[in-house]
Amino acid sequence: MALEQTLTRLQDSSLPTQIRESVWLFPTIETVHVFALVLVVGTIMTVDLRLLGLAGKERPFSQVASEMLPWTWVAFSVAALAGLLMFSSKALVYYADIPFRLKMLCLVLAGINMLLFHLLGTRHLAAWDRGRPPWHAKFAGGASLLLWTAIVAAGRWVGFTT
Amino acid sequence: MVEQFCDWLSRTSISVAFQSANWFVPLVQTIHIISIAILLTSVYVVSFRLIGLTRGAQPLAALTARSTPWVWTTLCVLLATGILLTITEPARELLNWVFRVKMLLVLALAAILLLVQTRTRRNPDYWSLSRTRRLAARAIGIVAVIIGAGIVTAGRWIAYV
Numbered sequence: 001m002a003l004e005q006t007l008t009r010l011q012d013s014s015l016p017t018q019i020r021e022s023v024w025l026f027p028t029i030e031t032v033h034v035f036a037l038v039l040v041v042g043t044i045m046t047v048d049l050r051l052l053g054l055a056g057k058e059r060p061f062s063q064v065a066s067e068m069l070p071w072t073w074v075a076f077s078v079a080a081l082a083g084l085l086m087f088s089s090k091a092l093v094y095y096a097d098i099p100f101r102l103k104m105l106c107l108v109l110a111g112i113n114m115l116l117f118h119l120l121g122t123r124h125l126a127a128w129d130r131g132r133p134p135w136h137a138k139f140a141g142g143a144s145l146l147l148w149t150a151i152v153a154a155g156r157w158v159g160f161t162t
Numbered sequence: 163m164v165e166q167f168c169d170w171l172s173r174t175s176i177s178v179a180f181q182s183a184n185w186f187v188p189l190v191q192t193i194h195i196i197s198i199a200i201l202l203t204s205v206y207v208v209s210f211r212l213i214g215l216t217r218g219a220q221p222l223a224a225l226t227a228r229s230t231p232w233v234w235t236t237l238c239v240l241l242a243t244g245i246l247l248t249i250t251e252p253a254r255e256l257l258n259w260v261f262r263v264k265m266l267l268v269l270a271l272a273a274i275l276l277l278v279q280t281r282t283r284r285n286p287d288y289w290s291l292s293r294t295r296r297l298a299a300r301a302i303g304i305v306a307v308i309i310g311a312g313i314v315t316a317g318r319w320i321a322y323v
Contacts (some may be wrong), residue, residue, distance in 0.1 A: 031318045035311060036196075042198060042203025056228070063219050116243055152199075153192040 007091040019089035026089060029082050036079035041148050043068040043075065048148075051133050051141025060129045061137075093162050097140070100162070103154035110147040113140055168252035182252040187250060194243040198317075201236040202310050204229040205271070207276065208312075212289065212303030223286035230279050237272065260323045264316035272308045274302060 001015055010016060019025045049055035050064045087094050094100045117140040133141070171177055180186050192283045208229055210216045248255045251281065255261045289299035 027322045031315050032316050035314045038195065038199045038202050038314060039206070041199035042201075045196075045200060047201060059220065065216055067216075128232060147314075149196060150190070152195050153188070156188045156191050156195065160184075 003095075004092065008097055008150060011091040013088075015085070016088040016091070026086065029085050031078055033082035033086065036075045036082065039075035039150070040059050040072055040079055041152060044148055045071040045145060048141040048145040051130055051137050053138070054143070061133065062125065062129050090162065094158070097158060097162050099154045100156035103158060105149055106147050106150045106154060110144060110151065113143050113147065115139070164256055166251075168256050171249060174249075177249050177252070180246070184217050184309040187247065190243050190246050190250075194240060195241040196205055197236040197243065198314065200232055202314070203238065204232045204236070204308055205275065205310050209303040209306040211276070213307070214287040214300060216305075221286065222289065223282050226279055226282045232278075233275055255320065258320055260316050260319045264320065267268070267313045267316060271306065271313065274306050274309070278301055278302060278306075 011020070017030065036089075046055065046068050047065050048063055050057070050059070056064050117137070121137050121140050128137070172181075207216075208222075208226055209226055209252075210219065233308050285291075289295050
C-alpha cells in the first residue's frame with residue numbers, strides 16, 4: 001500500500017499533472033522517447049549482430065562496441081528520462097499494466113545480460129576480438145537481440161492497454 | 163476520391179481480417195519500429211561522419227558501403243509493414259496530412275542516401291576533394307539527421323492528428 005501512496009503522490013504532483021492534462025505534452029515526450037529508443041535499439045543490435053557473426057565480421061568486436069556504445073548510453077539516458085516523465089503522468093495505471101511490468105522485467109534482464117557479458121564474457125576478448133566470438137558471447141548477443149525485441153513489443157503493447 | 167478508396171479498402175476481407183486480430187497492429191508496429199531502429203542508426207552513422215562529428219577506424223567509403231544493404235533492406239521491410247498498417251486502418255494514414263509529410267520525408271531521405279551512396283562508390287574521396295564538397299557533405303549530413311528525426315516524429319504524430 002505504501003507504494004500505491006507514493007505513486008498517487010507522484011502523479012498528483014505538479015509536472016505529472018501538467019503532462020496528463022496537456023494536449024501536446026504527452027505526445028511530445030513520447031516522440032522524444034521513441035526517437036531515443038530507436039537509437040538505443042539500433043546501436044545495441046549492431047553490437048549484438050557482430051557478436052552473432054551476422055554483421056561487421058571484418059571489424060574487431062572492440063571497435064564496433066566502442067564506436068556504438070557511447071551513443072547507446074546517451075540515447076538510453078534520454079529515453080529513460082522521457083519514459084519516467086510518461087510514467088509519472090499515469091503512475092498507477094502503468095504500475096498495474098501487465099505489458100508495462102513485462103517491459104520493465106525485460107529491461108532488467110537485458111541489464112543483467114549486459115553486465116555479465118562485460119564482467120565475464122570479455123575476459124579473453126583478445127583471443128576472439130578479430131574472429132568468431134565463443135558460444136557464450138554469441139549467447140549474450142542473441143539474448144540481447146531477443147530481449148530488446150521484447151522490450152519494443154511490450155512497449156508498443158503498453159500503448160494499447162493504458 | 164481518397165475517402166472513397168479508404169472506405170472501400172477498409173471493407174475488403176483482408177482489412178477486416180487484420181482489424182479483427184487485435185494483436186496484428188502492435189506486432190506489425192514492433193517490426194516497423196525495429197526496422198526504423200536499424201535504418202536510422204545506419205543513416206546516422208554515415209551522416210555523423212559526413213558532418214565530421216565522428217572519426218571512426220574505417221574510411222567513409224567503407225562505412226557507406228557496409229551500411230547500404232542494411233539501409234535498403236530495412237526500407238523494404240518498412241514499406242511492407244507500412245502497407246499492412248495502411249490496409250488495416252486506411253483512413254488513419256491516407257487522410258492524414260502528417261502521414262503525407264512523412265512520406266515526402268521518406269522520399270527525400272531515400273534520394274539523399276542514393277546520392278551519397280552512388281557518389282561515394284564512384285569515388286571514395288568524392289566528399290573531401292574540395293572545400294565546396296566538404297561543405298556539401300556537412301550540409302547533406304545535417305539534413306539527413308533532421309529528416310530522420312522528422313520521420314520518427316511524424317510517425318508518432320499520425321496517431322494524434
